[in-house]
Amino acid sequence: MASYFGSKPLIMAAVMLFAVVTMMDLISCVIAARQPSSGIGYSEEAMKARHQKWMAEHGRTYKDEAEKARRFEVFRENAAFIDRSNAAGGKKYRLATNEFTDVTHDEFMAMYTGFKPVPSGAKKLPGFKYENFTLSDDQQSVDWRQKGAVTGVKNQGQCSCCWAFSTVAAVEGIHEITTGQLVSLSEQQLLDCDNNDGNNGCGGGNMDKAFQYIIGTGGLTTEDAYPYTGAQGMCQSVQPAVTISDFQDVPSGDETALAVAVANQPVSVGIDGRSFQSYGGGVFTADSCGTDLTHAVTVVGYGVAQDGTLYWLLKNSWGTTWGEAGYMRLERGTGACGIGQQASYPSA
Numbered sequence: 391m392a393s394y395f396g397s398k399p400l401i402m403a404a405v406m407l408f409a410v411v412t413m414m415d416l417i418s419c420v421i422a423a424r425q426p427s428s429g430i431g432y433s434e435e436a437m438k439a440r441h442q443k444w445m446a447e448h449g450r451t452y453k454d455e456a457e458k459a460r461r462f463e464v465f466r467e468n469a470a471f472i473d474r475s476n477a478a479g480g481k482k483y484r485l486a487t488n489e490f491t492d493v494t495h496d497e498f499m500a501m502y503t504g505f506k507p508v509p510s511g512a513k514k515l516p517g518f519k520y521e522n523f524t525l526s527d528d529q530q531s532v533d534w535r536q537k538g539a540v541t542g543v544k545n546q547g548q549c550s551c552c553w554a555f556s557t558v559a560a561v562e563g564i565h566e567i568t569t570g571q572l573v574s575l576s577e578q579q580l581l582d583c584d585n586n587d588g589n590n591g592c593g594g595g596n597m598d599k600a601f602q603y604i605i606g607t608g609g610l611t612t613e614d615a616y617p618y619t620g621a622q623g624m625c626q627s628v629q630p631a632v633t634i635s636d637f638q639d640v641p642s643g644d645e646t647a648l649a650v651a652v653a654n655q656p657v658s659v660g661i662d663g664r665s666f667q668s669y670g671g672g673v674f675t676a677d678s679c680g681t682d683l684t685h686a687v688t689v690v691g692y693g694v695a696q697d698g699t700l701y702w703l704l705k706n707s708w709g710t711t712w713g714e715a716g717y718m719r720l721e722r723g724t725g726a727c728g729i730g731q732q733a734s735y736p737s738a
């Protein structure tokens with residue numbers, strides 16, 4: 391053998407090259423077959439096509455091929471997680487790709503949430519004005535959207551100011567309920583101006599502090615007058631359009647009290663948003679999340695799903711492509727995702 395090949399070095403080199411290439415192909419096939427995150431039924435090529443289609447749907451572009459390759463890997467991981475969860479069955483909700491499918495979980499939490507809970511043990515506000523209120527038969531389900539007290543779903547973008555959106559939605563709600571006028575109000579005012587109390591624009595904040603700011607400053611101006619930019623800026627002097635007189639906390643951990651409050655008005659809540667990234671619809675359940683209050687949303691209703699599951703209706707601030715047109719239904723009565731631990735509402 392050696393002498394045969396030795397006499398024909400060119401042929402030997404060609405044969406060896408062929409063998410190496412064949413082995414490499416084999417190895418990469420094995421790696422591809424074992425790749426746990428390539429998505430159910432998705433080859434590398436099919437996943438790339440899925441990413442490409444997703445990019446077109448969400449208008450996503452990347453600065454160069456390296457960034458695209460990096461984002462593809464994240465997309466692949468997330469898509470595989472979504473596919474596995476949906477294929478597993480037995481869930482009341484489904485996951486879906488959305489505008490967050492190419493960001494890692496850590497990036498997601500850093501950019502799109504932003505709730506600073508009141509430290510546990512902090513003094514709770516006394517008084518719950520709905521304490522003697524009982525739900526009537528026609529309050530077994532409530533949807534403030536149908537009553538015209540909820541503005542369209544907004545989008546906080548890459549700024550951890552969920553707290554501002556949660557605050558504004560609650561104020562918009564009580565203002566409509568007491569005056570009959572639905573006015574979209576300014577989150578940007580909270581970002582730029584509410585920063586002497588621990589609230590910090592895209593660095594996170596808390597709704598109770600924001601309510602206190604609104605009372606102190608004389609009100610919020612409109613979204614039109616002070617539009618959202620997605621970044622913290624200089625505080626502009628504003629003409630208040632809507633104000634509140636007071637705010638109260640719902641007794642912590644009491645979902646019956648929360649329902650009574652929500653029957654009367656939209657309510658701001660802290661929530662564990664860590665597993666919300668790929669929520670696509672249905673009733674999200676307690677077994678799929680923890681109870682660390684990392685995010686803030688507004689409860690704009692509650693009801694009973696077709697299969698009998700009780701749910702809360704949450705207005706989020708991640709645009710309309712997330713969840714159920716920007717909303718989430720969350721299991722009710724089980725403390726799911728920490729709901730009810732820190733809930734509060736303004737008074738007109």
Ligand SMILES: *[C@@H]1O[C@H](CO)[C@@H](O)[C@H](O)[C@H]1NC(C)=O
Nearest residue numbers: 516517518519520521522523
């Ligand atoms: C609830 O009822 C009790 C007993 O009648 C009363 O003392 C209390 O002031 C009521 N609370 C509110 C908020 O009206």
